[in-house]
Amino acid sequence: MKLKKCTLVLMAALLCACGGKPEEPAQTVMPEKGTEQAVQTDDGRLIGISMPDTELERWERDAKYLEREFRDRGYDVILDFGDNDPEKQADVIKSFIDKNVDLILVTPVEKDSLTEVLDSAAKNEIPVVSYDRLIMGTDAVSYYVSFDNYEVGQIQGEYIRDALQLDSSSGPFNLEIVSGDMGDLNAGFFYKGAMDVLSPYIDSGKLNVPSGLVSAEETAIPSWDTETAKDNFSERLSEYYSDGTKLDAVLCANDSTAYGVEQAIEAGYSGGSVVITGQDGDELNLANIVDGKQSMTVYKDNYREAMAAYGLCVAVMNNQTPDERIIRISDWDFECKYNTEDYDNGKGIVPSFLLTPVLVTKDTMQKELIDTGFYTLDDKGYPHQAADYSL
Numbered sequence: 443m444k445l446k447k448c449t450l451v452l453m454a455a456l457l458c459a460c461g462g463k464p465e466e467p468a469q470t471v472m473p474e475k476g477t478e479q480a481v482q483t484d485d486g487r488l489i490g491i492s493m494p495d496t497e498l499e500r501w502e503r504d505a506k507y508l509e510r511e512f513r514d515r516g517y518d519v520i521l522d523f524g525d526n527d528p529e530k531q532a533d534v535i536k537s538f539i540d541k542n543v544d545l546i547l548v549t550p551v552e553k554d555s556l557t558e559v560l561d562s563a564a565k566n567e568i569p570v571v572s573y574d575r576l577i578m579g580t581d582a583v584s585y586y587v588s589f590d591n592y593e594v595g596q597i598q599g600e601y602i603r604d605a606l607q608l609d610s611s612s613g614p615f616n617l618e619i620v621s622g623d624m625g626d627l628n629a630g631f632f633y634k635g636a637m638d639v640l641s642p643y644i645d646s647g648k649l650n651v652p653s654g655l656v657s658a659e660e661t662a663i664p665s666w667d668t669e670t671a672k673d674n675f676s677e678r679l680s681e682y683y684s685d686g687t688k689l690d691a692v693l694c695a696n697d698s699t700a701y702g703v704e705q706a707i708e709a710g711y712s713g714g715s716v717v718i719t720g721q722d723g724d725e726l727n728l729a730n731i732v733d734g735k736q737s738m739t740v741y742k743d744n745y746r747e748a749m750a751a752y753g754l755c756v757a758v759m760n761n762q763t764p765d766e767r768i769i770r771i772s773d774w775d776f777e778c779k780y781n782t783e784d785y786d787n788g789k790g791i792v793p794s795f796l797l798t799p800v801l802v803t804k805d806t807m808q809k810e811l812i813d814t815g816f817y818t819l820d821d822k823g824y825p826h827q828a829a830d831y832s833l
């Protein structure tokens with residue numbers, strides 16, 4: 443299934459044609475799907491993109507797709523990776539403002555640390571779109587585009603529930619929890635989605651947590667760092683499992699933390715196979731899924747996320763106030779929900795566009811990642827990002 447790039451361009455053009463200030467309701471006359479219109483491609487506008495880091499594989503994919511979407515249509519792009527440093531990220535955004543960019547797209551390193559600099563963007567009338575992670579504490583953010591991150595956690599929790607057959611077997615089973623960075627709002631969504639599934643089994647005693655570490659805060663891994671996850675989990679293994687206690691499952695919030703946990707298990711646990719969750723589809727983790735060392739990952743298709751963000755950004759720069767109609771007009775061939783209720787960043791609700799995450803296991807990898815063209819298999823059967831994913 444490939445995306446129709448032309449429909450996005452068309453959608454941008456349709457929205458362009460309609461005028462109106464950002465704070466005003468859209469004056470858009472909704473066209474029927476597929477209506478032909480003149481296409482505006484090159485207006486030389488400048489976009490500032492600030493990603494959080496290069497430690498995690500996914501941000502390089504997101505950046506590649508975003509940059510290409512804009513550049514292919516004649517936009518100029520300044521791209522920066524924040525080195526996981528909130529202050530550096532704020533400085534970079536300030537430099538975007540100094541260059542008078544037309545729009546800023548940001549994935550925050552730390553959710554609360556951009557208030558001042560984004561207030562200055564607002565004063566300079568530069569629109570801001572929050573990409574993948576919601577930016578808190580500022581009314582400068584026009585839109586949020588991401589996935590349904592609660593659902594990501596739900597998929598992970600349901601996977602553990604089904605793999606351990608919690609509804610039909612007597613148990614009890616031993617579970618450990620490894621959460622994400624608390625400076626990333628998504629970490630809380632993942633945790634809640636998973637724990638809404640798993641907590642009843644913990645409460646009933648069918649799932650035990652031998653380390654006693656249960657809350658999101660006490661299981662958090664700063665910066666989603668693999669080495670930190672590995673050290674943290676090695677300690678847990680030697681403290682709570684060295685007496686032969688069986689470990690049945692680890693709820694890992696994402697792939698980088700899962701990879702650390704897998705290394706710790708390989709080095710310090712010999713009690714047999716462990717169900718391990720993940721998220722992102724990092725290559726090392728996909729290889730571990732092929733080898734049976736990780737059970738699943740939740741894939742959030744960066745390409746489609748970038749497409750949705752591109753469409754929104756173009757509409758915003760053209761003084762539109764896109765709403766759920768943009769989903770219909772752009773004819774995206776992926777699921778996307780428009781949410782105007784749940785994403786309050788402390789200064790008000792941020793209208794949000796949320797794509798749908800997918801479960802990837804050894805059995806579904808071919809269909810979800812290879813057939814879609816995002817990854818190719820090497821001759822040993824391990825997936826690698828397709829060199830140039832294009833239509």
Ligand code: GAL
Pocket residue numbers: 498500574575591626628629666696697698721722742
């Ligand atoms: C989250 C993001 C996830 C993942 C995580 C780190 O904010 O939504 O997709 O990248 O950071 O792996």
